[in-house]
Amino acid sequence: MHNTFSYGTGHLTSGICLSIAAGNTQGLIDQEAAANITSSWEEVKKIVHSQQPVYGVNTGFGPLCDTHISESDTSLLQINILKSHSVGVGKPIPQEIAKIMMITKVHALAQGYSGIALATLERIVWHIDNDVIPVVPEKGSVGASGDLAPLSHLFLPLIGLGEVFRKGERISSAKMLEEHGLSPLALGPKEGLALINGTQFILAFAVKAVERLSHALDIADLIGAMSLEGLTGSKRPFDERLHQLRPYKGTKLVAQRLSALLEGSEIGLSHIDCSRVQDPYSIRCMPQVHGASRNAWLHLKELTEIELNSVTDNPIIFSAEDSISGGNFHGQPLAMAMDYVTVAAAELGNISDRRCYLMNEGKYGLPKLLTADAGLNSGLMIPQYTTAALVTENKTLCFPASADSVPTSLGQEDHVSMGSISGRKLHQVIDNLEYIQAIELLYAAQAMDFRKPLKSAPVVEACHALVREHTPFINEDRVFADDINQLHQLITSGLLLTTANEAALQNHLNLNNDDEFGIY
Structure with missing residues (x-):
């Protein structure tokens, strides 16, 4: 393998992304990206110590955004979000799509605005490089607030939960970690939110x-x-x-x-x-x-x-004193x-x-x-x-999913894209x-x-x-x-x-x- 791509600092295209997924290009975290990732991670730790309320770092999620979370519980909060948001149903998405989700997530987080630990991204890269692909149900995302359900399933293996495909076999993540001599990760503040907030299901x-x-x-x-x-x-x-x-x-x-x-x-x-x-x-x-x-x-x-x-993802961390809760x-x-x-x-x-x-x-x-x-x-x-028959079936699939929206999260998320459905029916x-x-x-x-x-x-x-x-x-x-x-x-x-x-x-x-x- 001669081709390489630098997560977080390179310019990713559909072709390069597919080449990484096929194993023809090696995705790497270079020194510049590692420095950016670490800097953002340090800024999040400052937020936790300062007690300054920042969404998803020391507050609850969605309609619970005004609920304060103690410094001692910030790690448990991130583990709980992966568990509680893993509500996908239906058959698994193709393994290639799940792998593209991981590739695109690493590239987004490696830009250094998400407050995630370098070790967490390195574990995801390990999954990509070793073709150990999480099992992700196809249905359950409304395409806003991030593709919450599918991304939660995608990253359950990081904490030893869920299932993965490995060498054509579907096994528990706990068994996979044990066989590879790996331990579940202990997520730090904001890491769980950074992992599941994003458009990577739609994007894949x-x-x-x-x-x-x-x-x-x-x-x-x-x-x-x-x-x-x-x-x-x-x-x-x-x-x-x-x-x-x-x-x-x-x-x-x-x-x-x-x-x-x-x-x-x-x-x-x-x-x-x-x-x-x-x-x-x-x-x-x-x-x-x-x-x-x-x-x-x-x-x-x-x-x-x-x-x-x-x-x-959300919020975006520019510094400990400057974070923005937006809608990217x-x-x-x-x-x-x-x-x-x-x-x-x-x-x-x-x-x-x-x-x-x-x-x-x-x-x-x-x-x-x-x-x-x-x-x-x-x-x-x-x-x-x-x-x-096929032409007519296609016509029935042409109704735009994005023309619909059903409010979620007790009205906090009152307009959603339904883009996950757009992608699947395409x-x-x-x-x-x-x-x-x-x-x-x-x-x-x-x-x-x-x-x-x-x-x-x-x-x-x-x-x-x-x-x-x-x-x-x-x-x-x-x-x-x-x-x-x-x-x-x-x-x-x-x-x-x-x-x-x-x-x-x-x-x-x-x-x-x-x-x-x-x-x-």
Whole structure:
């Protein structure tokens, strides 16, 4: 491992965060960060000795903020907050998401405004480095006051409670500590509050969504180009001059990518003088629709990067004499963006379903239902039912969670973001989108076969060949769920996109001409 990142002093991006989670980059606490952490920790100890009331240091929490806590009980207060706030329910979140939560929490606390002990952060880094991942239930956060419930579960292992995943096994934290020769930590003043106050649950889902949707956007262009070829559509609507007249970043990028994907296609040249004036919107408007989703993704990426490098707990400790109880823990900035991007992801599925339907209609020289023997065989009639079902399910998931708020904490926390729900349902929509894209890929490959012996452009041909390695041409009905699952694996494993990028490189084609759309 050669790459390193300095918690608290480096600039974290979604790509770097994911690389740390994958074990490809080492996260470190350097001397500068250690000094900042220790300085803030010393300031909190001064607050305790001074008896100056500071929220969560020597007071109760939420509506108990006016209740004074004695100096002797400040440590017990922090242990109690982890216990009492561990109220999550449901199945565990993916281990990668929990690991990203730890990474982003360390980076926020290591900036030196949170009053946490260096030893506590070093223990969390130990969990990250050794891939010992706390079990975190998926439900229970309202996305303000911090992601209290999931973060409490995340850090129960620090005090010997809760459970962890280790080498694929789910075991008690107490057993894990014993086997590694470690002792539970004795939390000092403010440490428990610093651990659970923050947006890291929302943020972890945002980081992963930045990666997953970036991939889905690239796949949408690629499969869209294959569908266009199967439907003998025109690439004229992707002319750069057209999009300079309405120069949205996402639209221009999609038009450029589609033009590159279709460059030199024999299929395209074969109908250049045909009588068709213009294609249906699902073909012709890919730059505008896919591009709008890219613009939404770009906004999420920008906001996620800001959040990755922010301090989101409360109170913020500038010094023993200067601490501020504010609202940096409120999840609204990311909650609204993820709700917006949920619509962007769903729209990629909507337009993909329309292309599937179009290829089934028997237009433009294609046989009805993409089978030469329709009647005895149903052909590809029914896979579009699945895209229709998934598209509709996605629409039901597009209601913005951030548009709702239920007061909590006896009214002290009277407006909350519900951003945790925004993040979880965004990934549900992307899950469905990936299956919709697999089905469109099934249709597009079949449609392209009816254009033989004409060939498409090199990248499209390479991807078609990959599909045919895993799913043969459809001559008669078979269990199409098997084909769908095979193609879903090609998409989610990254193999389809890798094949496209390698073919583009071999043919000196530039599919991504803008670093702004990368995740690093």
